[in-house]
Amino acid sequence: MINPDRVAFTIFGKDIYWYGILMAAGILIALWLALREGKRKNLSEDTIMDTALVVIPSGLLGARLYYVLFEWGYYIKHPLEILYVWEGGLAFYGCVLGGLLGLVLYARHKKLRTLRLFDCLAPGLVLAQAIGRWGNFFNQEAYGLPVLNGEMMWFPFAVRIDGLHYFNGELCSMPFHLATFFYESAWCLLVFLFLWSQRKKFKHDGDAVLWYVLLYGFERMLVEGLRADSLYLIAPGGWIREGIRVSQLLSFVAVAAVLAFMLVRRAREKRLGRLIWPAPLAEEAAEEGEQPLEENSEAVEFEAQEGDAPEAREEEPAAHEEDELG
Numbered sequence: 001m002i003n004p005d006r007v008a009f010t011i012f013g014k015d016i017y018w019y020g021i022l023m024a025a026g027i028l029i030a031l032w033l034a035l036r037e038g039k040r041k042n043l044s045e046d047t048i049m050d051t052a053l054v055v056i057p058s059g060l061l062g063a064r065l066y067y068v069l070f071e072w073g074y075y076i077k078h079p080l081e082i083l084y085v086w087e088g089g090l091a092f093y094g095c096v097l098g099g100l101l102g103l104v105l106y107a108r109h110k111k112l113r114t115l116r117l118f119d120c121l122a123p124g125l126v127l128a129q130a131i132g133r134w135g136n137f138f139n140q141e142a143y144g145l146p147v148l149n150g151e152m153m154w155f156p157f158a159v160r161i162d163g164l165h166y167f168n169g170e171l172c173s174m175p176f177h178l179a180t181f182f183y184e185s186a187w188c189l190l191v192f193l194f195l196w197s198q199r200k201k202f203k204h205d206g207d208a209v210l211w212y213v214l215l216y217g218f219e220r221m222l223v224e225g226l227r228a229d230s231l232y233l234i235a236p237g238g239w240i241r242e243g244i245r246v247s248q249l250l251s252f253v254a255v256a257a258v259l260a261f262m263l264v265r266r267a268r269e270k271r272l273g274r275l276i277w278p279a280p281l282a283e284e285a286a287e288e289g290e291q292p293l294e295e296n297s298e299a300v301e302f303e304a305q306e307g308d309a310p311e312a313r314e315e316e317p318a319a320h321e322e323d324e325l326g
Contacts, residue, residue, distance in 0.1 A: 093246070
């Protein structure tokens with residue numbers, strides 16, 4: 001596979017990189033999908049746009065600060081390069097943490113339901129990841145272990161890295177490496193297809209987020225162990241020979257926590273015969289001015305979420321039913 005130039009084109013002497021173009025494209029597509037999902041969830045376009053204006057910059061700032069923090073030994077010697085975001089160096093987990101912080105603060109300020117907002121963003125976020133990972137290809141980064149078998153030096157299994165490059169901080173003379181950027185891009189595309197196709201079947205606010213964390217975290221936990229440019233909590237060669245990769249550890253913790261929560265919640269719902277936290281019908285009833293239902297109220301029947309509306313809602317006008325299906 002021929003490696004293209006990192007520069008897409010030049011305007012007035014300023015190079016425009018493919019990395020930035022792909023990131024911008026991913027963000028715009030994610031925003032468009034969030035607007036569509038927000039409409040379905042009865043959130044106004046202004047709410048989604050305002051959320052994006054908070055989440056995007058806070059996410060980008062978090063991504064850069066996270067990367068710089070774990071590469072502080074380099075950036076303390078080259079402080080101006082902290083600003084060179086067009087050269088790469090954005091950590092995805094930093095993006096999630098920064099964006100999540102911005103989202104929570106905005107939702108609290110506007111008294112909006114955080115999980116409902118996050119559900120609107122989750123499908124577009126993972127699709128943006130699938131697109132953005134190709135920026136790593138143009139930058140020749142996020143590659144994996146060297147490929148020594150000549151019969152395996154083909155894309156998408158492997159990718160050729162031109163010129164001087166490193167593997168785990170040491171010079172590497174092998175030009176072919178595992179195409180880990182592509183593995184993640186392909187997986188994120190599959191996660192997007194799952195979330196987008198199943199989003200209307202989720203029973204709780206926050207289900208799209210939980211499935212996103214579970215599926216993406218599982219992939220990242222595996223693929224991160226193959227990468228050559230991981231950020232380390234504990235560097236290799238110390239008291240833990242292989243070291244501890246930050247993203248791998250975070251992925252393991254996130255997957256374990258979400259899986260445990262989903263299994264325990266499902267078991268309790270099956271035993272109680274109703275939905276528990278968060279129970280969307282109680283929230284909707286409160287928003288519509290009806291008598292609020294307690295989250296653990298027997299009025300919220302588990303079977304109702306399988307497709308049958310509770311008796312208390314049978315007399316609602318047809319217009320409202322159309323809104324819910326829209």
